[in-house]
Amino acid sequence: MNSVIEKKVTGVFDEIVQRNPGESEFHQAVKETLDSLVPVLEKYPEFAHQKMIERICEPERQIIFRVPWTDDKNQVHINRGFRVEFNSALGPYKGGLRFHPSVYLGIIKFLGFEQIFKNALTGLPIGGGKGGADFNPKGKSDAEIMRFCQSFMTELYRHIGEHTDVPAGDIGVGGREIGYLFGQYKRITNRYEAGTITGKGLDWGGSLVRREATGYGSAFFAREMLRTRKDTIEGKRCVVSGSGNVSIYTIEKIHELGGKVVACSDSNGYIFHEKGIDLAVLKQLKEVERKRIKDYLLFHKDARYVEKGSIWDVPCQLALPSATQNEISGKSAALLVKNGCIAVCEGANMPTTPAGIRVFQEANILFAPGKAANAGGVATSTLEMMQNASRDSWTFEYTEDKLAKIMTGIHNLCYEKAEEFGSPGNYMKGANIAGFIRVANAMLAMGVI
Numbered sequence: 362m363n364s365v366i367e368k369k370v371t372g373v374f375d376e377i378v379q380r381n382p383g384e385s386e387f388h389q390a391v392k393e394t395l396d397s398l399v400p401v402l403e404k405y406p407e408f409a410h411q412k413m414i415e416r417i418c419e420p421e422r423q424i425i426f427r428v429p430w431t432d433d434k435n436q437v438h439i440n441r442g443f444r445v446e447f448n449s450a451l452g453p454y455k456g457g458l459r460f461h462p463s464v465y466l467g468i469i470k471f472l473g474f475e476q477i478f479k480n481a482l483t484g485l486p487i488g489g490g491k492g493g494a495d496f497n498p499k500g501k502s503d504a505e506i507m508r509f510c511q512s513f514m515t516e517l518y519r520h521i522g523e524h525t526d527v528p529a530g531d532i533g534v535g536g537r538e539i540g541y542l543f544g545q546y547k548r549i550t551n552r553y554e555a556g557t558i559t560g561k562g563l564d565w566g567g568s569l570v571r572r573e574a575t576g577y578g579s580a581f582f583a584r585e586m587l588r589t590r591k592d593t594i595e596g597k598r599c600v601v602s603g604s605g606n607v608s609i610y611t612i613e614k615i616h617e618l619g620g621k622v623v624a625c626s627d628s629n630g631y632i633f634h635e636k637g638i639d640l641a642v643l644k645q646l647k648e649v650e651r652k653r654i655k656d657y658l659l660f661h662k663d664a665r666y667v668e669k670g671s672i673w674d675v676p677c678q679l680a681l682p683s684a685t686q687n688e689i690s691g692k693s694a695a696l697l698v699k700n701g702c703i704a705v706c707e708g709a710n711m712p713t714t715p716a717g718i719r720v721f722q723e724a725n726i727l728f729a730p731g732k733a734a735n736a737g738g739v740a741t742s743t744l745e746m747m748q749n750a751s752r753d754s755w756t757f758e759y760t761e762d763k764l765a766k767i768m769t770g771i772h773n774l775c776y777e778k779a780e781e782f783g784s785p786g787n788y789m790k791g792a793n794i795a796g797f798i799r800v801a802n803a804m805l806a807m808g809v810i
């Protein structure tokens with residue numbers, strides 16, 4: 362360890378671990394970010410003096426609540442709901458809701474923390490927040506999902522609003538859940554405040570391209586990264602993990618840009634299809650029938666299903682992890698590099714472990730961190746809020762063009778900041794530095810808040 366600033370940052374991190382025990386994902390996200398910020402604090406001593414990193418790492422507000430609901434057999438269940446309103450320096454808290462049995466405070470805090478920097482990178486007026494519940498939507502009937510969402514919103518409604526906190530979807534929360542959540546919000550408040558939640562249906566305040574935005578945005582980011590090495594997506598063999606919202610629309614745009622996605626997955630296993638994933642089948646299975654990825658074999662006998670295997674064993678040039686956190690271990694990263702992978706673009710939040718990131722950086726392959734590469738979703742949510750505020754609705758082409766420009770802007774900002782602070786080509790450092798500077802400057806201007 363060298364500088365005084367480095368020692369200070371290490372001390373701050375140790376204190377954060379002590380104050381937030383047992384929240385390993387939150388610690389991981391904070392460490393990755395703080396490690397990038399040493400040169401910023403050296404260049405701008407006022408950030409250190411004003412305790413900007415200490416302030417940014419402490420959520421403004423954390424709400425934890427009971428979510429009781431009744432199943433179809435009239436049995437009562439109790440889940441735990443969360444909303445962490447992390448930082449509102451740039452605008453209302455903005456970030457999705459995750460319904461998954463693994464959810465606990467540490468996961469919501471890591472996601473909320475990442476969201477602060479991601480939202481800042483978009484250049485749009487949005488703060489960072491995240492929420493969710495330890496509820497497992499798998500195997501539940503529509504009526505059970507509705508009752509759960511209504512109960513969840515019966516507490517959440519008092520904390521949200523178009524000028525305070527604007528939730529959206531994440532794992533386990535798609536168009537169906539957003540409908541039930543917004544319906545209950547409208548019912549309790551007696552206000553058609555469409556800008557309070559994003560990812561809505563197109564007939565009731567939603568925006569074209571929001572459904573596609575995170576996946577399309579990730580593919581646009583990959584295109585921009587490859588461009589810096591005078592390369593393109595055309596003809597590239599790609600692997601996209603997951604088969605949910607982000608994965609499906611990543612595959613769609615990669616195919617449009619001339620790449621070929623040969624594998625995708627769900628939490629049970631992965632499908633390998635040398636001819637390229639058949640997106641129409643995938644959409645039918647996952648968006649309409651809510652089935653398992655294994656059923657892809659019913660449509661394509663020449664595909665292969667690998668139960669419980671690692672999708673990162675499949676050789677590819679471009680890897681787009683789009684399922685969940687920590688899905689690429691150091692070992693998987695090493696295998697990807699050995700198999701000829703030249704670029705990794707994170708559609709999911711924090712899908713690569715610290716050991717995996719080290720492998721990619723040492724191999725000098727292109728690596729886009731989730732907070733930059735998957736920012737297209739939240740950016741388009743903000744475009745949805747703009748349309749709601751002006752009682753307008755934009756065309757697909759207009760909205761997609763705006764998304765593409767935002768993603769190019771984020772790419773260029775990360776690239777330039779990495780160079781300016783002495784780590785050319787390091788998109789992770791560039792993203793952390795650019796996001797932090799924007800938020801810290803706003804907080805500085807507003808005094809000790």
Ligand SMILES: NC(=O)C1=CN([C@@H]2O[C@H](COP(=O)(O)OP(=O)(O)OC[C@H]3O[C@@H](n4cnc5c(N)ncnc54)[C@H](OP(=O)(O)O)[C@@H]3O)[C@@H](O)[C@H]2O)C=CC1
Pocket residue numbers: 530531532533534535575603604605606607608626627628629683684685686708709710735736738739
């Ligand atoms: N939706 C959005 O707009 C945005 C999402 N993200 C991030 O993208 C990622 C995917 O989100 P999204 O597509 O919306 O979620 P979905 O719920 O639509 O899909 C999630 C996919 O990931 C798989 N998955 C989830 N958890 C695990 C796990 N523990 N192990 C293996 N596979 C898993 C799911 O499989 P199964 O069905 O078997 O559980 C499913 O295929 C998340 O990290 C999310 O935070 C980031 C920015 C915006």
Ligand SMILES: O=C(O)CCC(=O)C(=O)O
Pocket residue numbers: 455456457458476479527528529530531559710735736738739740742
């Ligand atoms: O659209 C949004 O507001 C949030 C999307 C999200 O949860 C994310 O970026 O991780």
